Amino acid sequence: MMNSYRRNDGRNVRRLLLGTVAVIVILAIDLASGGVLRGYVRGGSVAIWGAGSGIVRSTLASGFFSSRRAQESEIQALKQELVRLRLNSAEVNVLREEAEALRRLVRLAERDPGITAPVISSVTSSPYGTFIIGAGEEDGVAVGDLVLTGSEGQGFVIARVSETSARRALVTEIFAPGSRLGISVRGAQFELEGRGGGNARIEVPAPFAVEAGDSVLAPELDGRAVGLVGAVQEVSSAAYKDVYLRSVVPTSGLRFVYVISPEK
Amino acid sequence: MSFHLKNKVRVSLFFLGVIAVVFTPPWVPLIVMVAAALRYAAWEVLLIGLFADLVWLPALPVSLPLFTIASLVLVWGFEPLRREFLLGKGNIR
Numbered sequence: 001m002m003n004s005y006r007r008n009d010g011r012n013v014r015r016l017l018l019g020t021v022a023v024i025v026i027l028a029i030d031l032a033s034g035g036v037l038r039g040y041v042r043g044g045s046v047a048i049w050g051a052g053s054g055i056v057r058s059t060l061a062s063g064f065f066s067s068r069r070a071q072e073s074e075i076q077a078l079k080q081e082l083v084r085l086r087l088n089s090a091e092v093n094v095l096r097e098e099a100e101a102l103r104r105l106v107r108l109a110e111r112d113p114g115i116t117a118p119v120i121s122s123v124t125s126s127p128y129g130t131f132i133i134g135a136g137e138e139d140g141v142a143v144g145d146l147v148l149t150g151s152e153g154q155g156f157v158i159a160r161v162s163e164t165s166a167r168r169a170l171v172t173e174i175f176a177p178g179s180r181l182g183i184s185v186r187g188a189q190f191e192l193e194g195r196g197g198g199n200a201r202i203e204v205p206a207p208f209a210v211e212a213g214d215s216v217l218a219p220e221l222d223g224r225a226v227g228l229v230g231a232v233q234e235v236s237s238a239a240y241k242d243v244y245l246r247s248v249v250p251t252s253g254l255r256f257v258y259v260i261s262p263e264k
Numbered sequence: 265m266s267f268h269l270k271n272k273v274r275v276s277l278f279f280l281g282v283i284a285v286v287f288t289p290p291w292v293p294l295i296v297m298v299a300a301a302l303r304y305a306a307w308e309v310l311l312i313g314l315f316a317d318l319v320w321l322p323a324l325p326v327s328l329p330l331f332t333i334a335s336l337v338l339v340w341g342f343e344p345l346r347r348e349f350l351l352g353k354g355n356i357r
Contacts, residue, residue, distance in 0.1 A: 019307030162322035
């Protein structure tokens with residue numbers, strides 16, 4: 001009996017070894033081919049996402065969960081309203097600061113040519129702070145392009161294009177976990193550290209005056225706004241304080257984004 | 265656990281993991297991977313990890329394939345534990 005266990009145990013280990021080698025080979029092939037495999041797998045995942053979303057939508061539309069659906073649509077409407085108000089408030093803040101301090105440096109008033117693209121994947125599933133949009137090289141999207149949300153490209157930068165295929169692009173959130181970006185708050189330069197989920201952190205000297213609601217600009221991204229100060233955590237004895245930043249629009253509610261080229 | 269039931273559980277966990285990669289926050293597939301790797305010598309956990317990285321890993325900025333690495337760590341890290349406690353109780357095929 002024990003011999004049989006050992007034999008089977010050895011078989012399991014051999015299978016795991018084979019699986020490990022296969023995974024490494026597949027990753028190597030993907031890297032060597034410049035992400036061709038990734039393109040196919042993403043195509044499959046987008047199809048799964050589309051089918052799943054379609055099933056959920058048609059189930060809700062069938063009236064099967066009508067009372068629940070009514071509640072959910074009310075919640076959605078309130079959320080949209082909240083987002084709109086937050087956006088308005090944040091845009092007013094940004095425009096005021098531009099007018100007062102950065103008028104000569106930042107020209108956000110000029111509208112940039114760009115394209116509107118649908119979000120065709122979950123925006124909360126990626127461990128790397130990425131999501132997929134339904135526009136690619138055929139639409140003029142290129143690696144490094146800025147992904148904005150708001151109105152007609154005047155809004156906030158939420159991501160940058162990381163990879164493109166013919167009709168899709170993978171974008172990485174500005175506040176993706178571990179990301180770093182030079183930003184400016186009240187005219188002072190800092191480097192943010194992304195935390196994922198539309199959150200980031202910076203460390204500022206304790207005497208530096210900053211408060212919740214201040215807008216956060218990114219000089220590297222043509223001085224565009226990337227978020228707001230969400231909270232300030234101060235310890236009386238420390239030389240530095242933590243400032244937590246948040247995205248203006250919750251990425252989980254994104255349906256469409258606006259893509260522009262930073263060179264234009 | 266019978267051979268067929270064991271296979272059903274493993275296949276279900278695999279599909280659950282794949283669906284979770286696409287639809288849910290990253291900790292959900294991670295839990296599925298841990299559950300599968302803890303109970304079985306589940307080579308399919310490697311596939312879930314690889315699938316997550318192929319879908320979500322960006323080329324730029326360069327990042328380690330964390331889910332693939334996690335799946336390797338889970339599958340091989342739990343091997344001594346499975347050998348010690350589950351020998352002859354479901355992981356023998």
